[in-house]
Amino acid sequence: MLGLDFLEFRILDLLDILLVAVLLYYIYKLVKGSAAINIFIGIVIIYLIWKLTQLLQMEMLSSVLGEFIGVGMFALIVVFQQEIRKFLLMVGSTSFNGKNNWFQLNFSNRENKTQDYVDTIVSACKKLGSTKTGALIVIKRNTKLEFVKNTGDHMDIKVNRPIIESIFYKNSTLHDGAIVIEDGRITATRVILPVSNDRDIPLRFGLRHRAAVGISEKTDAVALVVSEETGQISYLKNGEFNIFDDLEKLTEQIKQDLD
Template sequence: ALIVVFQPEIRKFLLMIGSTNFGKKGSLFKPFKFLKTETINETDVDAIIMACNKMGSTKTGALIVLERNNSLDFLTNTGDLMNIKVTQPIIESIFFKNSPLHDGAIIIENNIVKATRVILPVSNDTNLPQRFGLRHRAAVGVTERTDALAIVVSEETGQVAYFKDGEFIMFNDTQELAEIIKKDLG
């Protein structure tokens, strides 16, 4: 019965243990800062947020997943593999409505777009707000199953949403959002 009750937590723990990045990025030793072997995450959060703001103003839908300690290779293989440095114009062009790459999510690791058109697991949580569409459900799903972070731009409202650990994270403005993401990536 315990396995059924704690299935999501057990899955997340096993993903962390089985991750190719486990230990390498110092996740085991995070409480001991002097033992930290982790390199500083170089993801250009400001470029991502500026792109999200611009896409929001044109109601261009987007789903951006930021990889942290857990490897997301099992997800990148569902999309088109890339190796593109993150910039505001790159993100905007990927999600442009007529772009062949705009469907699905993009996965970013350490300022590199690793994959586009990625198919993400969708959350089965029945308590999600009605205003959350499929992109939001996918953001909840990927952050429930891994330690990744997800940013969604709603195609209907143009609003930017942020998800971590399967939860919608509130913020006042995009400057605050950028600071939250930088802290979460650090």
Template sequence: MTLLFKIGFLEVGWVDFIDVFLVSILLYQIYKLIRGSIAVNIFLGILALYLIYLIVQAAQMELLATILGQFMGVGVLAMIILFQPEIRKFLLVIGRGTEFRENIFKTITNWRSQYHDDFDIQQIMEAAKTLKATRTGALVVFSRDTELKFYAETGDALNAEVNKRLLLSIFNKNSPLHDGAVIIHKGRIKAARCVLPVSENDHLPATFGLRHRSALGMSENTDTLVMAISEETGRLILARNGKFLKALKLKQVEQKILEYLHNDEPANWEELHVGETEAESPTSNS
């Protein structure tokens, strides 16, 4: 190991420096995932207990060190149980961040983009316009890569072609299918009345109802784009990767949906090319 510098008896090399740097990044990413939830208090409690264990061990308090050591021995298993949702979210973030599929399966990506050129986005936009105008609640999930079978099975299978009349019928207040989400994959409505995970983020605007929180929760847990329309106000938001855009014009909604389906999203997802709107992250207090 190449020596970088020495502090007393402690020798610090480049490998140690890189090791500390990578651990710092890992801890920061974990903090970002659990920030705003009750999990952060549990994490800080476990971290404090571990620091106490190190101090007790260094002070050679054998009895207390033994007791804490037994607890730390099952600490990894306990953390997996306590932080199961956060660990799952962390792995999903890693999976979404890789470009493995884009590089290895380029031909599949090209085929998928060609298919979506035939996707009639106008049917979605006309339905959204009517739903907003009539203040009819709606929740639509766009999935580019997967069929979301787990979520689709919570609702009723349709496998129908996307069209305005069908969407309006599904979300009609008197329809038995209106209470839940519609999942659209490869230009077809796979299922309706689907149950979505609700975001546990405590920093969402107080005006957000269950539909908007479900849209954020689905975007946090899956690689999807979700459109939600409020039944009370007619407000439309788009959610992606735990972030949301509101006060969108319909042309901007169309732009973001097409970018997602064509796998052509900008590095900064909030970036818009048509007019101006208000972009926010879940930590915004508005």
């Protein structure tokens, strides 16, 4: 019977598996679609080779790889600095009582509300783009945005297209800065966002785009920018630009990111 000991399964084993699954899910969400996923895969491969060399008792190669992995932990902190920050923000801002509850049950109602206001936002951006009216819209996900909302004017207005268009109208007193949208409501206007210092941002993108990159680097919020020069709509997530020629695909992507 001793040979069957490995078949014993405890409640703690189930909890262990669930926690690892949640951890891997959050890591996947952070690195999905970015260069970090390739770096992460490379690290995993090196780690597996190291374990294999230990199993085969290849002492010299095992020692070299062991030293590399030991020093590499410090390199990981540098390479994945933004991802680690976003991971900690994501975990720290997750609330069992909030709308981002891990065990949220009322999915259908929330999905319908999300669909309604995302459609409205994209429709407004399309109209603003057709008249080459610049706009910067930040949509909250998990991370609280009080530190940027406090730089602007607090509002509490249900999202609708005429309101968004009137805010960014060139002669409007509210058109400077960004607006913040939370749960389908405009909660702040004339917001000043942190500007990214990333030198890889193409020169054709102006201050609005750099501000959108900045807020998406420092939080898990997503941002929409309408270019004043071209009318093009840019979607910013995790500090990266996404250009959608098909606005239906853009709408679906935003809904997926907010769910």
